[in-house]
Structures are given as structure tokens and as C-alpha cells.
Amino acid sequence: MITSRSTPDAARSAWPPGLLSGTPGNLLGVLVASLACCAALVDASWLPSSALRVVTVAVAHGGLVAIAFGWASTTPPQWRPLVPSAIFILILALAAAGACWDPRAAIFYLASPLWLAVLVVNGRLAPLGLRGQMPISGTLLGLATGLALGGHLLLAAAGTFGYRVRTDVQVLVAIAYDVGANVPSSELFFRGALFNRLQRRWSFAAAVTTATAGGLLRYLVDPLLPKAPEVIVGMLLYLTLLGVINAWLLWWSGSLVPGLVSALVFFAAYRMVAAV
């Protein structure tokens, strides 16, 4: 039974932060300018075309992660996201450059999850759903989701279009790219940052619809993913399901780990699909 008023808490009254609060506008401006410069230099044949690929990977995925870091840094205890974002972008750029030079250098993509792990241990990414402890049941559910969707993809692709499963080195390169760039940037931004921020203003349905639509759009504009019509139609279905389920897993478990696991497993299966 309470009969007296408590002292107002200023931190609580400022919650939740603005929708775009913490967006690193300066860093994004620099990234976009770098991309434009690189594109111009490649167009003028001063740089090889592979340079544009490297910068695109670093700018696109690094930009999404930088926004996610910026949004996470607005939640107390506040921190400066510029250096962690720059390091992540640098890792992506180096890994992408290495992969262009030698596919085996794609292993450098694995440095970005390590950097994320360092930030998780320091408690920086808790607002994005990445904390020290791992939810066992949620992670198992994420694994089951990834296996179910990936398995269905493999079976359906083999049954309908006669695609076979490939296991060559290119698959490993693609998986390394997913582990280091594709999946972390998608999950950190679209689920950990965007969905998380939207669901604190809107209903779950509205937040998950917006975040999933954003994820699909990112897939459609990603030049490094396959663009065959039947693959795009199929991927829209799978990525929609994956987006909705991953958002629900984050909502249910409060952790981004299940979503990361399901996305990694699914994309691993996706990379193994090869047209006959």
C-alpha cells in the first residue's frame, strides 16, 4: 500500500528516446561520400571495380551497424559509438578487400563477430538485445527455426527447380560473408535497433511489419545476393517468415541471439542451393 509520492525520475521521464535519436549523421555522410568518390574513381578507371565492391560492403553493412550502435548508445549508460563503428567498418573493408584478392581471405570476416563479442562483454550492445548471458531455450528455438526454414528451402528448391546442394569453397566464402557482414548487420539494425525502437512506440504487429519490410528492401537492393526471379520470389517468402519469426524471438526472449542463430543457419542453407 503506497500513500506518498516518490521523487520523480528524470531518466524515466525521458524514455523512450526519439525515433531517430542517436543516428550518426556525420559518419553516414562520410560513408556515403566515400562510396560516391569510389564509384566516381572506378567510373574513371582510376580504381579497379573490385574496389567499389569492397567499399559497398563496408558502407552498406557498416552503415547499418553504425546506426544500430548509435541508437544503442542513447540508452543509459551512454557511450560514444564512433570508434566501435569505425573499427567494425574497417574490419568489413579489410575482409572484403582480402576476399577480392583471395577467397580464402574471407575468413577475416570472422573478425567482426569477435569485435561484436568484445562490445557485448563490455555491455555496450545490451539495448540491441545482446547481453552476456545466452538464452538457451530461445537459442534452441532459433536453431530449430533456421533448420526448418533452411531445410524447407533446400527441399523445395530441389523438388521444384531441381537445384542441387553445393559444398564448394564459394559456399564457405559466402557463409563467411553472412557471418561477418550480412547477418549481423541485418539483425543488429532491422531487429535489434529498428524493431526494438518501433515496438516501444507502436504495436508489435506494426513494428514487425515495418522492420520486416525494411529487411526485404535491403535484400532487394543488395547487389551481392542472387537476382534470379524464382529465387527472389522464394526469398521474399523465406525472408518474410525469417523476419517475423526473428522479431518474435527477440520480443519473446529479449535477446538477439536466437535471431542471429536462425538467420545464420538459414543463410548457410541458402548458400548451399545451386542451380543445376
Add this chain to the structure above:
Amino acid sequence: MIRGRPAVGLLVLGACVVAIALLAADTGPRSASPWRHAYALPVLAGALALGVVGGSVTALAALMTQAPMLFVRVEAVGLGAVALDELASAAMLLVLGPLLGSCVTEARRQRERYATVLAVHETLADERPLAHILDALRRRLNDRLAAEVTLAVRDGERWIVAGSDAHLFDRAVDHAAGEFLPDAADGPRPHRRLSVPLCVRGETMGVLTVERVGELPAGERRALAALALHISAALENARLVARQRRFADELADKVRAATDRLEALDRAKSVFVAMASHELRTPLTALVGYSELLATREFSPGEVRRQAEIMRRQTRRLAGIIDDFLDLSRLERGEAPPLRLAEVPVGPALAGAVELLGGPQGARRIVVDCAPELTPVRADPHALERILVNLLSNALKYSPTDTMVTVRARASTGNVVIAVEDAGRGIAPDALPRVFEPYFRAPDAVGRAPGSGLGLAMVKSLVEAHEGRIHVESEVGIGTRVTLQLPAVP
């Protein structure tokens, strides 16, 4: 089992869908398997058992297992009748599952809402104090709504709040008009919070605040607003019943007190009648006896004078008792005794009163301490004499014969204060506040000395008629002091 454990239920239904998919996969690419209709069973079961989630997930699973075969068939035979029939079956499941599941979910929600309303009315029908009822209601609502509930109700100028979170209390008081916060705390999952005012006849009497980790959809918010109306009405009923009960209790107390007072008055009057008869008979007996003696016998002139003096004294006593009765009657009618005010010197008035008290024996026990230059008082001489005689007579009656009674008179800022002190047994503390009540006699005084219980009541009414004041102090075993204050002549 499915309803109790949704995850297990979904797994069972998923297994059924996979089994049906395996059975349906036997047919060739040119014909649709009749097993495809069996998908309806897990979809219906999912919708009925698990509501909209079960229906939707099972329908989606059915579609996902059918889709590859459907694509193969479309590729083999084109978009013909067979493929269209299979597409229609799949689409039907995709509509049926969520639709039926929504109906089931909504029906369950309605049932829960009715049960919650019933719980509210049951709890508020309790007869315990409001704070306890609110706390009980909060606990029941916590269970039923699977949320943290705070109930704040205005009780006059203060708030009675049932809730465990001080911040919720603040929000409840600040947002009595009602509001919805999509996220009220910076936890891993959003804390939806809804505050709904509790209104009766357009007046806000409190606020219901519901906070849940998870969704609080618009439909449920509307239901909570309706629930707040029920709570308001039930609270108002509970308040009215409590007020009525309190009023009835107060009335019963008043009736009981009035009855007790009347009974006490009746008993006192009975005692008074017995005592008055005795008091009247004593002087009458003396008068009758001496008058018969004088009428029937011869006495010397000295003896005749002595008997006449006794008869005169008894006649004055009789007149005094009758005066007391008349004053009492006037007092009970609420009338002030008639006064003829004049300047009365206090010293002679005290001396006269002492002289009236049974001659030299009584007078020997009285010490008069009166300043010679004392200002006269403005009083009715006869009334002042009755006042002093009553006080001195009481002091003499209720103190041992070997002790002295002192009467002091002093000036005091526009007044004259007269105090009569004795060294008697004193008055018990519980009897002291009642000594000025008519007919009242202290229990230990009854039987020790004759008295009507009217003397001090008369004294008080006479002193107040003079715009004076009187009070009594007493200590058991030490003595009693009665102090009266009368206005001095300016």
C-alpha cells in the same frame, strides 16, 4: 494437453502436417492427392485449441508443405483445373485457420472478460475496509490480466492506492484522466501501460493502471476501459453501502445513548421522588408535632418561643426545598432564574450565609477570609445567599466535624472570586465531571448525608445567570474546593 502447453501443441500439429505432406507426396505431378484435404484437420485443431496463433501457424505450415508440390504440378501441367483446385484448397486453409482461430481467441477473451467482471463484483461486495478491498481486487486483477495492476481511489482529500510500485502511484495520480504508454520502462521488452480513470457521474474518483510486459492491444485497452466502468460502479455501490451501514450504526448508537440517558433520568427521578418525600416529611413531621403540642398543652412563654423558633426554622427549610423544586422545574424548561440585581457587599453576604447555617455550632467550623476593601458584586442578594449557603452546607455535610471549612473572597480583574474549601473525603475522579448534573449524587455520598442532588445544579444555573463561572477541584482524601467567579461592580 495442446491448450495447456502451446509449444507442445504446435509441435504435434506440425508433425501431423508433415505426415499429411508425406502421404500427399505419393501422387504424380499430373494429379492432386486427395490427402490434401486432410490438411484441414490440423488447421482446425490448431485454431480450436490454440486460437489465432495455432490456426495461423498450422495453416502456414500446411501451405509451406503444399507449395513445392504445387509448383511442380504447375510446371508440369500448367495453371489448369487441377492446379487451381489445389491452390484454392491451400488458400482456403490460409483463410480458414486464422479466421476460425480469431473467433476462438475472441470468444475466449470475452469469457475471460466476463469472469474478470464477476471477480470484480465479488471482491467489491466484501464488507472489509476500502483499502483491504482494493488490495484484494488488485491481486485478483493481477492474476486475471497477467499484468501489474495499480488501483488508486480518492477518499476525500487523500488517495488510497493498492499497488507495489511507487512510480505507478505517481503515474496514477498524475494521469487520472487516462493515458496509454507503449513503453513505460527501459527493459529488454516493452512495458505497455494503460491508465483508465474510474468515473462516477462524470467525476473522477480514481484510476486503474495496468502495466504488462508484452502486448496490450487496442481491443484489450477498450475492454479495460469497460472494466474500469464496472469497477467504478461497484466501488460506488460499495461506498454507498458502507456509508449506509455507518449511518445505521451511528443511529443505533444515538438511540442506545438516548435510551440509556432516559433510563438514567428515570432512575434518578425515582430516587429523587423517594428522597424528596423524605426531605419534605422531616420538617412537616416537626411542624405537625410542635403545632399539636402547642395546641394541646400549656407551656411556659420561654418554651413556646423555643418551639416557635424550631417551627420557624423547619418552615424555612420546607420553603427552601420547595424553592429548589421550582428552580429545578425552571431549569428543565430552559429558563434562567429571575434575578433582582443590586450591589451586594461580599463580606456581609458571607457572614449572613454563615449565620444561616445552623447557628453557632456550624459557624464555629467556618473560617471566613474576606478582604475588607473588596469590591461589591452585582448580584441578586437572595440568589447569592442561596449559592453560598448551598456551598457551605455541602462543605460542612461532607467533611468530618473536627475539620474546618474555609471560604475566601478575593478581587480578580473585574470579578470577585469566592472559594469554599473543605478537608473532607473528596470526590472520586469519575464523579467529578457530573457533580453539576441535576439529581446526580456521587455513589459514596448517598447514605452518608441527606441531599436532593439538586443543590449544585441550582448553584451552577444561578452563577451562570449572573454571567459568572463555577468549577470544582477535588482530590480523594485531601478535600474539595469549589470556586465561583462573579462580576464585580465596575
